[in-house]
Amino acid sequence: MARAQLLSLHIHPVKAFRSLSLREASVEPWGLAGDRRWALIDDGGRVVTQRQRPHLARAAASPAPGGGIVLSGPGRDPLTVPVPPPGPTVTAEIFGTKVEAVPAGDPAHAWCSAYVGADVRLVHMDDPAHRRPVDPDHALPGETVSFADGFPLLLTSASSLDALNSLVAQGKYAAEGPLPMNRFRPNLVVTDTEPWAEDGWSRVAVGEVVFRAARLCGRCVVTTTDQDTAERGREPLFTLGRHRLVDGRLMFGQNLVPLTGGTVRVGDPVRILA
Numbered sequence: 001m002a003r004a005q006l007l008s009l010h011i012h013p014v015k016a017f018r019s020l021s022l023r024e025a026s027v028e029p030w031g032l033a034g035d036r037r038w039a040l041i042d043d044g045g046r047v048v049t050q051r052q053r054p055h056l057a058r059a060a061a062s063p064a065p066g067g068g069i070v071l072s073g074p075g076r077d078p079l080t081v082p083v084p085p086p087g088p089t090v091t092a093e094i095f096g097t098k099v100e101a102v103p104a105g106d107p108a109h110a111w112c113s114a115y116v117g118a119d120v121r122l123v124h125m126d127d128p129a130h131r132r133p134v135d136p137d138h139a140l141p142g143e144t145v146s147f148a149d150g151f152p153l154l155l156t157s158a159s160s161l162d163a164l165n166s167l168v169a170q171g172k173y174a175a176e177g178p179l180p181m182n183r184f185r186p187n188l189v190v191t192d193t194e195p196w197a198e199d200g201w202s203r204v205a206v207g208e209v210v211f212r213a214a215r216l217c218g219r220c221v222v223t224t225t226d227q228d229t230a231e232r233g234r235e236p237l238f239t240l241g242r243h244r245l246v247d248g249r250l251m252f253g254q255n256l257v258p259l260t261g262g263t264v265r266v267g268d269p270v271r272i273l274a
Contacts, residue, residue: 004270006206007158007191008181011035013061013069014122015147016049018227019182020062024265027209027258030128030144031152032187034063037128039092039101039147040112040120047094047147048120050222055230059115071108073115081108084124092123094147099132101125134257138215143257151214151255155198156186163195164252168239176235182227183236184219184253190270197272198254207268211256218249 010019015036026033038061040048050056059073068082081104089100101123103109108122125131125146134143135150145152161181168177181189188206190198201213219240224232240250 002192004190004192004272006188006264006266006268006270008189009264009266010182010185010187010189012185013038013063014059014071015039015047016053016056017059017061018057019185020060022266024263026263027153027261028128029152029258029261031146031148031258032264034067035153035187036147037067037125038069038104039094039123039125040116041090041092041101041123043119045091045093047092048116050225051220053116053118054222054225054232056116057225057227057230071111076111076115079107079111081105081122084126086126089126090121090123092147094132095149097132099125099147101131134214138255139257140212151257153187153211153256153258154185154217154253155188155190155204155211155213155256156181156184156253157193157195157198158189158191159193159195160198160252164236164239164244167243168235171235171239171242173234173238176233179236180227183223183225185222186253188256188264193270199251201254201272201274203259203272203274204256205271205273206264208260208262209264210259210273212259214255214257216246216249216251217253217255219252223252 009022011034061069070080072078084102092099092101104122112120112122134145165178244251
């Protein structure tokens with residue numbers, strides 16, 4: 001088999017919005033630079049995702065100078081949102097954890113509420129080094145994370161997707177396949193590995209950056225959402241439930257935590273260290 005390498009690289013500037021493909025990215029302790037530093041919260045302070053609002057898949061955010069973003073989406077004029085200045089924070093609840101974040105300005109709230117069709121606010125994680133610790137059951141002391149589901153980065157492999165799509169093709173909902181990788185919303189996609197090899201990794205280097213594998217990624221209804229149309233189906237959860245059920249969770253991908261900093265680039269070699 002050819003030498004493993006980084007096939008593609010992705011960030012999601014606003015949690016739950018569509019992904020943005022890059023050629024290179026800086027790796028910060030809490031994830032890729034620019035990944036999921038922004039999120040929407042509802043009127044109760046809960047973070048809003050595609051779980052509740054699948055049409056967020058069609059909204060986009062691109063980086064703007066100074067850490068801001070440009071919002072865009074069907075039927076909406078683009079809006080540039082600067083990083084909010086230091087000031088009072090609001091509490092955002094993400095999977096039962098309370099996180100302090102700084103609200104964006106009123107134009108951003110109005111834009112996002114009109115797109116979502118409900119009262120939501122856009123918030124920014126101003127200090128990811130201190131705001132949200134990684135799940136202590138799977139973390140080393142001091143590890144933090146942005147508004148990602150639970151860990152700084154998610155790695156998936158092209159060979160595992162190929163294997164999954166082969167299983168989908170043999171199943172009840174074969175017409176829904178083959179599924180694209182964007183259903184799984186990864187940060188790092190590797191190629192030239194054996195299917196499911198990432199399950200057994202504990203430490204991996206991508207180019208100059210070393211990561212530890214923290215936990216296999218349990219998948220949710222978001223993976224059934226077509227990221228172009230926002231329509232939902234039954235796959236891949238149906239097939240994962242038949243072939244990838246581990247400890248009550250449907251597994252695809254490996255959650256990573258950076259052990260060193262640096263820059264990762266498409267085409268970087270991937271080395272399995274342990």
